[in-house]
Amino acid sequence: MGAEVVAEGAREEVLRRIRAAIGEGSLADAAEIRGEWQALPRNYKRTASLERAAILEMLEDRLRDYDASVVRVKAGEVGAEIARVLAGRGKRRMVAPKGLAEAIGESLPAGFEFVVDDGLTVAELDTFEGVVTASTVAIAETGTIVLQNVPGQGRRAPTLIPDYHLCVVRAEDVVETVPEAMARLAGTAQLATTFVSGPSATADIEMTRIKGVHGPRFLDVILTE
């Protein structure tokens, strides 16, 4: 590749400069560096401080603060609620990741078209009215839903191109704090991961928050218990 020729020797030169700059820091071995990292202070909140019910309430509150709508249903009612929400939004033709029914534990409702994403092109994705997915983790304190490339959530493009996202969050996947979420994600950290906190937004014009620029402009959340 041309780029390698362009900056020949750059890697060695930059590493040499770093080692000269940091002196003895560069002499430490992996175990010493690991030990030093483990000894870094982490006195911030790393576990939940609220009761379960309060955590779920906080998630609802924070999501609404981002203009997302939230409904709570019991297990067994998810399919029916998906139908109700989509009908309310006037949506019919939806894209769905592989394994969505298994992920939510129920079959998808009749009366709508759920097209499974089997490598749909960008242009094809642009023709859908919305997308329905499950989720990996949700963070109450920040109103964040985390999606990963696993069955029920799928690739990143389908949750990006259509203008509407309906997301199913299981109560057992809700944590209170960011550190709890990162601990749950650590095992699958290499998967493509997207943190979604409300619909796409910008405050670039006079610091006025505007909902919806390029990502989905509308986000609905079904929280199942």
Add this chain to the structure above:
Amino acid sequence: MSGTALDPTTAPKFQVAAKALIGDSQLRKNVRHATKVIQTKRAKVVGEMPDWEDLRESGMQIRQHTMRHLDYYLEQFERNCRAAGGEVHWARNAEEARQIVVGIVQASGAEGKSPTEVIKIKSMTTEEIQLNKALEAAGIHAYETDLAELIIQLGHDQPSHIVVPALHKNRSQIREIFRREMKLPGVDFSNLGGTPQDLADAARRFLREKFLRVKTAVSGANFLIAETGGVCIVESEGNGRMCLTLPETLISVAGIDKVVPTFQDLEVMLQLLPRSATGERMNPYNSIWTGVDKVSPDGPRAFHVVLMDNARTEILADEEARQTLNCIRCGACQNACPVYQQTGGHAYGSVYAGPIGAILTPQLMEMHHAQSLPYASSLCGACYEVCPVKINIPEVLIHLRNKVVKQQSAGLKLLVNPEVMALKAVALVFRSEGVFRVSQKLGRLGELALSRKDGQGVGWIEWLPGMLGGWTRVRDLRVMPKQTFRQWFEQRGKDAPGRRAGDAVEKADGDGR
């Protein structure tokens, strides 16, 4: 502001540029409004975190630890990114980084033909190296896709803030830019509405076609994760996700300072950054990806990271200034700075404006340029207080001022440097009580000719000669009181023998204004 790139090697001195910009009352109004809104939002969401100081401490320590072992973490990142199918390139300086990016873009086209367009995520690192100009020279047009960067690009303007680059423009100015510059076949932008919503909708229409069509993207990076070889990008609009997900080739340009040791460390950064940058509990989108996805076709099939030094190792080598590299580019120091609030970002002559720019820019220039920037501060410390990774900016500013003076005094400049001479004279006066007393008397005599009494009988000086005139050019100076503290102290008790010293002090306090 013209379309001339913000280039510290050619920019005028801060004091000169600032003077001109302070005359632009619309700009000052826009900047004051925006910085005030962000500061209020930040204060609210920071206030709801009882563990904020612990997060800051951890943030600082993680960054310090990373810098202490930067070679180790960069090599670890490189190894893991490569293992996941990403390509890692190294660049000593801006020129090499530009050449690498242009080379990859040219090779990314179908059938060996260079693409003529790329889409870009807002990246201060690519602004730092003026990448767009280099791409343009190679016949490649870069579309900026962040709303603010789009405003800057279409307006032939320059960024004035690291998080909200178009904060110096208001809605009607943006509307004019869009009406004049947005061109899309079949769409008429000339009767565009003027609300922020109208303007964001126009940007959505204008850019969507590019997102769906252009196959090569360029980004910066917020964090490189050594442990996994992953990259994290933090954004709001979804333009980032578009650029990271839809193209076939993605090139991320990152300073070597952007690495964090582990995935877990993001739990600190992803709490500190959004609250400090935009005053949100979390920004709408964070993307984390690792190399290329070989299992399911998710995202680009070619992914390149360019690790760029560009004088960062110089900063690393200066132990007193090394903390500059802790910066996570949140812009909180800009919003909090009383100097930035008055001048806006362009006065700094660099894409890095405000307090962080005042310490980062001259160091990125290896102190050969931007020497006026360490003086663009009153050292009030507001920047240090809001910094999420506790960079002691005033301390570094003083350190750099010292460097500037040393550098200048290394040459003949010492003989004619008025500041050095003045400080030496002050040192001489302070050294001897007698000289001090005499010079106070001389000062009283000297000011007689310059002072003028106002209606209340208070004396004012409106003009001072020579370099002292810098002070009176923008404010009047009160004449010295008739009696010095020493004289009062020696006199106390003599005027009214019955009084105790404490009474006299009370009286003096009452007189003081």
